[in-house]
Amino acid sequence: MFYVAGGIRYEVEIQDQEGPTPRFAAGATLAVQRIRGAGVSDAVAKAVASSKALRSRVGALSPVAIIKPVKAPRAAAALPTTRASAAYLTQTLIVEGARSADLAVAQEEGALIVEEGLDGKVLLGADSAQHVFALVELLTARGVGAVAPNFVRRMVRPQAAPIQRAWALAKIRVAQAWKITRGAADVRIAILDEGVDTGHVALKDAVVAERDFIGDNGASAMPDGDDAHGTACAGIAVSRDDVYRGVAPRCSLIAARIGIGDGAGGWVFDDFSTAEAVDWSWREGAAVLSNSWGGGPPSDLISRALGRARTQGRHGLGAVVVIAAGNDQAPIDFPGSLAGYVTIGASNSRDERKTRTSSDGERWWGSNYGPTLHVVAPGVFIRTTDISGARGYEVGHYTDAFNGTSAATPHVAGAAALMISANPSITASAVRDLLAKSAKRLAGQTGWTQELGWGRLDVAAAVQAAARAKRRGTRKNARKKRGKNATQTKRTSGRRAPRARVRESARKSPRR
C-alpha cells in the first residue's frame, strides 16, 4: 500500500494494536464506554466517538499505520508511531484536483462522496483500508492533483514541553552575553542555504543583501514553496522577534541562495554557484558565513572560495566560516571536513552529544564526527523563524522544532558575530581559538575529541573572552604608544602600574 505526497512515495504497513478495533457507525450514537481497554488507541477512539465530524468520516478506526518514505525523506515527513504520536487509517481518502471523470471512475469502483470541501477537495469513503489504497492507486494513476488516505493523527500538543522548547539560548548563556553586546549592525552574517524568507517579520529589518545563485530570482534570495530550511537557520542567528530570538539580533543578514529542491525530496547544488556565493558573501562584507549544507566529495572551487573568505574577508582580518558537520552519525561531510574552519556538531538540552541513542528521543539522526570538529551547539527542538504563512514547518511564522547540525551552526555563527561586535579588530582565527577555549567541556570530557570538539558553545564566555582580548589589545597599544613617547622624552615617570593593572584585571575577568 502506498501513496505519494510532495513527490515522495510513502509505503504504508499496518501494525496490529492490542484489543478489539473500535468501530464507529456514521451518524449513529456510540457510547464511549463501549471502548474497552486503555492506551493511546483508546484515547483516539474516545476522541473520535466524541466528534460528530470524525464519526462521519472514520467508519472503522484501523490499526496504527507505519508510514515510511521510500525516497530520501525530510525528517519531518516520516510519521513516528510512538505512543505520543501516531497515524491511524480511516475508511476515507482525500482527493484534490480531480475531474468529474476521475470521481465517476472512483464511484464505479465503490467510492462514496462523503463531503466536498473548499478548493476542490473531496472526501471519499471506502469499504476498508485496503479499498482506500486501491482507490489511491487508481486516482494516482489517473493523475489527479493529489490523493492520499485521510489519517486520524494523534499528535503531541505544541505546548506539551514549553521548557524543553526554549532551552537552547539559556543553555549557551546568550542573555549573559547580551550584557556586553546584542550585536552591531555593521557585523553581517551570511546565511548560505536554500533561500531565506527575507520578508519575514523577524528578519526583514536585518537584511542588507540577498541574491539567488542557483535559481532565477536574481537579487532575491526568497525560497521556493515550502523550502524553510534557510529561514530557520537565519532566525537562529539574527531573529529580532522578542520570543523567538536569534543569538545576535542586532547584527545584519546577508542571504545567499545556493541550494534548491530537486523535485524528488533532495537538494541540488552547483559547485560554481556555491563558490560564487561564498566569494560574493565576504565581498559584501560578511563577517561570518553560516553554512548549514554539505555532502559529496570535495571541490577545490568551493574550498578555495571558503579559504578566501577566511583570509581576505573583513579587509584581511578574515571572515569566520562556520560549517555544519552533518547528521548521519558518520564522518563529517564536505566542506565541514576541511581543516581550519569552525565545524559544528549538535548537542541536546541535557548537554549530550546528539546521537541516535541520546536521551532526546530523536532516533533518526546523530551528529557527525571527525578530526575537524570544533565545538558542538544546540541542535534539537530549536525555536526559530519559519517561512511566513501556512507553508513551511508549521502554520504561522515560527517553529519550535528545527533540528540538526543545521540548527547548531547558526548558533555559533551568531556567537561569532557577537564576538566581532564586541571586538571589531579581532581576527577570524582568534574567534576560532576563543570559541574553543571558552567552550564548556561536557561530562567526562578532558580535552578535544572527535565527537565533541572542544565542548559545547558558551556564548557568554566567548563574548567575554573577545571583549577581554580587545581590552588587552587596547592596553598593549597604549603601552607601545607610551613607550614610544617615553623614549622620545627619556621617560621620567614610572609607567609600570598599567602592566600591574592589566594583570589584576585579568585575574578579575570572568573565567570559566
Added chain:
Amino acid sequence: MKRYYYAGGARVPLDRDRDRIAIDISRARDAGLDNLVAVAASAGARTLAGKVAVVPRKALGRDALGKLRDEKALLPVYRHGTTLLVPLPEVRVEFEAGQREKTLAALPSAPHDVEITDDVNDHVVLRPCSGDGDEAIDVANFVFEKVHPAAAAVRFVRFVPRPLEAG
C-alpha cells in the same frame, strides 16, 4: 577505466552510476527534444530546474538516448555515497602567478579539443568542444597534472539528501 578528479592536490575517485543518466535540459530543448525532457520529468527525475535532469536510464529507450547523445545533451552521472554528481562540460582553472601562460600553452596537447569561454586575470573557463562531461574531467586532470595550477576543477552539479528539518 576508473575516473577521478583532483581536489586538494589528491585524486578523488569517481564511481559511475550506470543506472542513471543526466540530460542537459537547455541543449535538449534547443534540439527540439522537449518530449524527452517531459518523459524524464514524468519518470521522477531529480532536476536542477531548467538545467540538468538526472533520470533512470531505463526510463529512456535506446533511441531516445541516441538522440540525446547526438545532440550532446547527454551527461554522465557519478555517485559518491548518497550524493550524485553530474559533470557539466566546463572546467575552471584558477592560477597563481605565471601559471596562466603555461596553461594556455599546454592546451593544444590536451586530450580533447577545448574552447576558452572566459578568460580573466586569475582564471579561465574551458569547454570541451564535444560538450561531453567526461571529456571535461579529462581536460581538468590534464591541466592539473601538466601545470599544477591552484585549481583545475570540473563544474559538478551535486544532488544531495536534504538536511534534517523540523522534527
